[in-house]
Amino acid sequence: MDDELPQSQRYSIRAVQRVCDIFDLIQEEPEGLTLRQLADGAKFPLSSTYRFLCTLLERRYVLKDPATGLFRIGPAFLPAQDDRLIALSDRLRPHMTRLRDQFEETVNLGVLVGCHVSYVEVVESPHSVRQAARVGDRDELHCTALGKVIGASLHADEVQAILQLEGLPRRTPRTITTEEDYGAELEKVRVQGYALDDCENDDDGRCVAVALRGVTPHAAISISAPASRFALDDVPEYAEALQATVQSFTERKSQ
Known part of the structure; x- marks a missing residue:
């Protein structure tokens, strides 16, 4: 069904799915996950995962612990x-x-x-x-x-x-x-x-x-x-x- 949509809309849907995958992983580990753990768990390239996380950090949907480097659910939720x-x-x-x-x-x-x-x-x-x-x-x-x-x-x-x-x-x-x-x-x-x-x-x-x-x-x-x-x-x-x-x-x- 995605094939029937314009290319830009198909990309948007995939991007949302990837963000949802990241949220699912972090929700399962409330104490947080490393960048590598998130990339491996979501089966995304490390660079793509990092770009998603940068946006989520900026919007406060995700927090990063400066001491441990772990990412966890942020106050926007x-x-x-x-x-x-x-x-x-x-x-x-x-x-x-x-x-x-x-x-x-x-x-x-x-x-x-x-x-x-x-x-x-x-x-x-x-x-x-x-x-x-x-x-x-x-x-x-x-x-x-x-x-x-x-x-x-x-x-x-x-x-x-x-x-x-x-x-x-x-x-x-x-x-x-x-x-x-x-x-x-x-x-x-x-x-x-x-x-x-x-x-x-x-x-x-x-x-x-x-x-x-x-x-x-x-x-x-x-x-x-x-x-x-x-x-x-x-x-x-x-x-x-x-x-x-x-x-x-x-x-x-x-x-």
């Missing part, structure tokens, strides 16, 4: 993008990496965007079987740990407005689906200082999250893992580590 959100992600990443190394599980940074939580940073587990969202993915507030802990920090009117718009759709047999139960869950989160997703968004996924303090928009960090590797008995340890990380981050931010 982030919701509600502004300098505060970019700076938050950059400052938190070392803390998140230490948590990932400590537990060898995926660590996420999520922010409130409209009625959903959006992932703006993901440091993936080294395990081949893992729970990992992609930067830019969105999840609901009622069935995720990030969403619950952010929801617990909202005014009651805001929570009610979100419920009216989104409802409480069932994602697994364990999903909270009534306003009464959801209200009780948010109160529990406020008391204990962390939120748990106990296979409520994914049948084999557990996640624990703690809210960040004094940041805009509302944000939280979490540790997620397959339930087969993340026992309920481990929740207090994970929550304590997250709380210590948030405390350390808050103290450094205020200095």
